[in-house]
Amino acid sequence: MRLTANKIAGILRENGYKLTPQRHAVLKVIAASSDHMTPETIYSKTREENPDIGLVTIYRTLDLLNSLNLVCRVHAPDGCRSYMMRRPVGHHHHLVCSQCGKVVDFDGCTLADLENRLTKETKFDITGHLLELYGVCPDCRHVPE
Amino acid sequence: MRLTANKIAGILRENGYKLTPQRHAVLKVIAASSDHMTPETIYSKTREENPDIGLVTIYRTLDLLNSLNLVCRVHAPDGCRSYMMRRPVGHHHHLVCSQCGKVVDFDGCTLADLENRLTKETKFDITGHLLELYGVCPDCRHVPE
DNA sequence: TCACAATTGAAAATTGTTTTCAATTATAAA
DNA sequence: TTTATAATTGAAAACAATTTTCAATTGTGA
Numbered sequence: 037m038r039l040t041a042n043k044i045a046g047i048l049r050e051n052g053y054k055l056t057p058q059r060h061a062v063l064k065v066i067a068a069s070s071d072h073m074t075p076e077t078i079y080s081k082t083r084e085e086n087p088d089i090g091l092v093t094i095y096r097t098l099d100l101l102n103s104l105n106l107v108c109r110v111h112a113p114d115g116c117r118s119y120m121m122r123r124p125v126g127h128h129h130h131l132v133c134s135q136c137g138k139v140v141d142f143d144g145c146t147l148a149d150l151e152n153r154l155t156k157e158t159k160f161d162i163t164g165h166l167l168e169l170y171g172v173c174p175d176c177r178h179v180p181e
Numbered sequence: 182m183r184l185t186a187n188k189i190a191g192i193l194r195e196n197g198y199k200l201t202p203q204r205h206a207v208l209k210v211i212a213a214s215s216d217h218m219t220p221e222t223i224y225s226k227t228r229e230e231n232p233d234i235g236l237v238t239i240y241r242t243l244d245l246l247n248s249l250n251l252v253c254r255v256h257a258p259d260g261c262r263s264y265m266m267r268r269p270v271g272h273h274h275h276l277v278c279s280q281c282g283k284v285v286d287f288d289g290c291t292l293a294d295l296e297n298r299l300t301k302e303t304k305f306d307i308t309g310h311l312l313e314l315y316g317v318c319p320d321c322r323h324v325p326e
Numbered sequence: 327t328c329a330c331a332a333t334t335g336a337a338a339a340t341t342g343t344t345t346t347c348a349a350t351t352a353t354a355a356a
Numbered sequence: 357t358t359t360a361t362a363a364t365t366g367a368a369a370a371c372a373a374t375t376t377t378c379a380a381t382t383g384t385g386a
Contacts, residue, residue: 054383056333075373090335095374111311116261117373131305140303146291147314154314158285160276162316166256169292169299171307199352201364221342235366240343262342 044106051104061086062097071137072110072118072130110139111168133173140173189251196249206231207242216282217255217263217275255284256313278318285318 044063045055053059065081066073073081079094098119101107110118110130120130120139128143151162189208190200198204210226211218218226224239243264246252255263255275265284273288296307 054332056382058334088335092336092375093334096333111256111261116256131299131303131307133305134308140299140305142299142302144295144298146295150289150291151314153289154276154285154287157287158276159319160278160285160314160316161322162276162314163279164315166311166313166315168311169296169305169307170309170311171305174304177306199363201351203365219342233366237344237367238365241364 044101047104047106053100053104058086058089058093059097059100061089062094063101066101066107066119066121069120070139072108072112072120072132072139074115074118078119111166112137112170129167129169131169131171133176134170135172135176138173138175142169189246192249192251198245198249203231203234203238204242204245206234207239208246211246211252211264211266214265215284217253217257217265217277217284218282219260219263223264256311257282257315274312274314276314276316278321279315280317280321283318283320287314 044067045060048055048059061082062078064085065078069081075091075094075098078098079089079091082089082094098107102109102119106122107119108122108130109116110120110132112118112132123141124143126143127145128141129145131140131142132138145167147165147167151165154160155162189212190205193200193204206227207223209230210223214226220236220239220243223243224234224236227234227239243252247254247264251267252264253267253275254261255265255277257263257277268286269288271288272290273286274290276285276287277283290312292310292312296310299305300307
């Protein structure tokens with residue numbers, strides 16, 4: 037089940053934030069894409085329909101949405117600050133195409149065993165992890181040049 | 182088995198790079214720490230003994246050591262560009278203490294099954310992954326304030 | 327309608343990183 | 357040894373990404 041821009045609008049309000057036209061515009065852009073996008077990309081896409089929005093607002097909106105767990109931050113090998121819609125509600129990870137940027141979500145990450153083992157071995161209190169898989173998607177593989 | 186600064190010096194030479202005093206100083210700093218460090222931290226630590234080294238040289242040296250797989254790049258939740266000595270030679274990951282930055286290496290990451298499954302499901306050609314675990318180390322846990 | 331708080335955009339400031347370039351250093355050839 | 361050549365360096369400038377500041381605007385509840 038996916039979060040639509042409208043549902044997110046409600047969540048925003050529930051948390052005491054206003055759904056301004058700017059935020060709505062940013063949400064629409066993120067929701068419309070299946071790829072992860074940098075703040076700069078989100079900025080220029082949003083400006084296509086809302087030419088008056090400022091880059092600062094993009095940054096502020098992304099921080100807000102991220103703090104509410106409404107968008108995901110994607111760590112790509114080149115840049116650590118790309119965003120996309122959080123699609124599954126729960127814990128999940130991304131498989132990112134290195135060529136076109138397409139992202140496939142997956143869950144069932146098998147780290148629980150690993151974390152248990154390491155907790156025993158290291159006495160660390162393990163609080164989280166960062167896992168991203170990289171590869172080349174079928175579309176990009178079939179068009180070599 | 183760990184790579185010492187001296188062994189790395191040899192590897193550098195084998196690959197056609199000179200072991201300059203500056204590079205040696207950077208290596209010493211990285212080898213002496215069990216934590217990951219940002220370029221800025223490495224810079225100031227190196228300057229304690231080599232006050233004339235420039236920040237540019239730090240960046241260049243880090244790029245070089247990284248391209249030779251002599252240091253690891255650590256992706257922490259706050260910053261994506263920290264470096265530490267590559268200790269195990271092979272494939273491995275990091276368990277990073279969120280409070281003091283200490284890093285424990287581990288291998289035996291159980292991603293092969295996951296990757297096989299996803300290869301079948303998504304037809305992606307999976308080429309790599311980014312995995313870092315975060316937690317609080319025993320030392321930091323025992324000293325609450 | 328009024329007052330207040332949240333939000334915005336522009337500009338400036340800050341931070342992190344890379345490029346440029348002339349000077350220095352090391353290495354190999356004569 | 358000298359000499360030529362290539363690699364390396366540091367300073368400064370350039371560049372890019374992000375954050376801060378602040379006055380103006382907007383929306384909301386009294």
